[in-house]
Amino acid sequence: MNIVVHLICNEGEHPDKGVLKMKYIIIDQIKNGDLFTEEFETKNEAIEAAQASWNHLSPLDKSRRESFYVLESVNADEDAVDHLDGNTVVSFF
Numbered sequence: 061m062n063i064v065v066h067l068i069c070n071e072g073e074h075p076d077k078g079v080l081k082m083k084y085i086i087i088d089q090i091k092n093g094d095l096f097t098e099e100f101e102t103k104n105e106a107i108e109a110a111q112a113s114w115n116h117l118s119p120l121d122k123s124r125r126e127s128f129y130v131l132e133s134v135n136a137d138e139d140a141v142d143h144l145d146g147n148t149v150v151s152f153f
Contacts, residue, residue: 083136085144086110089127097144106130107150114152128152 082099084106089095098113100106110130114122122128129151135142 083133085131091126
């Protein structure tokens with residue numbers, strides 16, 4: 061399985077690490093096993109980006125998805141093992 065992570069954020073600092081931590085993640089899982097993610101600071105940014113991405117896909121491309129959703133991470137630290145664990149905010153299936 062290939063995993064591609066895109067970090068989208070505004071400039072800023074986090075008191076712990078000096079960088080912003082991303083809490084909302086678009087998960088785009090293809091039926092062939094590839095997994096793509098895109099991360100955001102806010103729920104609204106993530107939902108708007110996911111909606112735009114989903115609307116941009118053709119019906120054929122949509123049918124190739126196993127899942128496509130926005131996740132609220134239980135751990136905003138991108139280096140944490142459980143960073144991709146959490147609750148689904150919105151699903152596009």
